[in-house]
Amino acid sequence: MSEQLRTEVRSWLENNVPAGWREAMTGCDQDAFVAAQRDWFFKLVEAGYATPHWPERWPGGGRSLAEQKIIYEEVARADAPRLILYFVALYHAACTLMECGSADQQQRFLPGILKGDVWCQGFSEPNAGSDLASLRTRAERRGDVYVINGQKTWSTMAQYADRCLLLARTSSDGRPQAGITYFLMDMRSKGVSVRPISQITGDDEFAEIFLDDVEIPVEDRVGEEGQGWAVAQATLASERGLTLVELTQRMRHSLGRIGEVMRARGCADDPVLRAAFGRLIPQVHAACALADGYLQKRISGEEVVGDASIVKLYYARTLREFVRLGQQISGLDGQTMEEFTRGGSQETGNWAVDFMNSYNWSIAGGSDEIQRNIIAERMLQMPREPRDWRWQKGA
């Protein structure tokens, strides 16, 4: 059964991955990237490969986690474009709606996702990053609407989004988590303004969202007031380790690139570079094995808190070493500013940009430091630091 699916996906990808997409996406502007993502999205939706994790009543849905893994492995193997623009819609928004949304919300929003609605995430704020629960964007109930005021940041592709998964504070009493409420916000609402953030790579993949007296109808609240934190956990758990299966597999397939560059640049016999390459190989394979093992644990229900942190931390560290080696083997030429490729693996071969982008994985989605806290406190049972603190300069 699973081998049949693998063959099926593989042959579909052979016939459908846009030829020369990598070249087309190198040096293109973001609008061209968005257009290409759209085309690829509709192809995947039509084939049923965009929604294997959706329930069976949806086209392509009802696939087991093991089957979803096969699809991701094949996508990585085929070096197909990553569906970056629709990730929040297909996973975060859809899974949140299915797990926590009302029947009415599901009916209103899920079909739109398959028709290409882009969603973004409005969780982080300038003063609420790792400490997300301290978020300050206010939501005030006025009759049938909530009025939102505040600012969100690091929202991937928000400038192209139709809707936003928004966390806002409805109360300041009790634990900070207890006052948070979850909303589905229309990005075209009056008072929403988006400003792309210029990144160190020259790209602007994420944006700030300013919210100025934005009105959200009560029926677009997910769960009850004050339950937003629990709903957000469902959002963040939605991709269930599949992304890291895909990324680690892509990384494994990219090992060949290192060899190619070393040959092309005539440094294949440099013993220092070779040794670094040799050290990297088992690490890349271990990252794959970790991601794989994690998904197996999810399938068998043996997952424990901290497992996911280990996979993410190890992947982020290994990726950093990978792209660092990429820079080392490309020497001075690697420092030349060159057009970068959008929507591919994290190891595109434009190593300087790959290196800069590798911080996405050590900072976003829970920084390495947060993962280390989770591993130390939840797995190794080491104590949390005290919450109260005093500090005097020079003391």
Added chain:
Amino acid sequence: MSELLTELTDSTRSVLDSLGPGTAEETIWTQVVDLGWLLAGVPESLDGLGLGPAAVCVIQQELGRSLSAARYPAATLVIDALVAAGESPLLERLPLLLTEALATAPLVPPDIEISDDGRLSGTVRAVWSVDRASDILVWTNSDVLLVPTSAGALKARPTWDETRRLFDITFTDVNIDSGWRLAQGAAAETLVCRIETLRDFLLAADAIGGATAALESTVNYLTERKQFGRPLALFQALKHRCADLKAHIAAAEALFADTLNQAESGFGQPQAALLAREAKLLATAAYTEAAEEAVQLHGGIGMTAEHPCHLYLKRAQLNEHLGRRRVSDELELATCQFS
């Protein structure tokens, strides 16, 4: 891990825990033999348990965890080679090996050669408890032999790792008896590959067991030890180092399980040997890292002979050099990517 292997882990651990740390080699060896641990990898057709290399590695992981003196890897390599060689007159000796296991094997490639007229010369280094063995497994690229230890000259090899007793054994122009031969030619090549694959997986298992124990000891110490009026474990700088160790050990474990799973169907193929090498490289690196950090994070107490920290450190550092050829593993792995 399958339920069976989990049970094996638990039962092995409880035996070793009840014996306690620093148990003398012969005491623990009696247990290894009596409890049938040597039978784990032997096929059922030969009255073994038929649990394969995974079970053998599970046992070694626990032995490594307890810093055990038991020469289990050495004995297992001989038993496995005898079984894998198939119908040879030497197979008759299997039952005795399984009950007494008076044979050993080196954990590094033997520096020996066989002359055209069939004479064995050279030194086999770092052999575990060869003074208590009647026979030693040795190999070249084209021959695998089980040689009586009386044919060689023994020399103790004092190593910093005092948990294992190592010797060098030197053969000088020894006339090879045809009854010693386990395999020759292409069959020997396959068998050598198999021996080295199993050896590297066993070394990886030992390293994972030891690294896990070193980290556990460190976390316990940091949790109990108080300075500045609080447990050291409260300091994030120290917690994060432990978290990194945990992640590195978990990665080594994941790679170990995955490579063993891939290799199991083809022990004896060069691909399997390469997989084992990767597993060993990452696991021994995680072990030295965990052991080095253990000494540092235990502070002064980690520098004392009384505390077991230094035993992990020394065993970990020796492990890095066992199973290693003249060329570094890293370079060989890279070379394979180029060919």
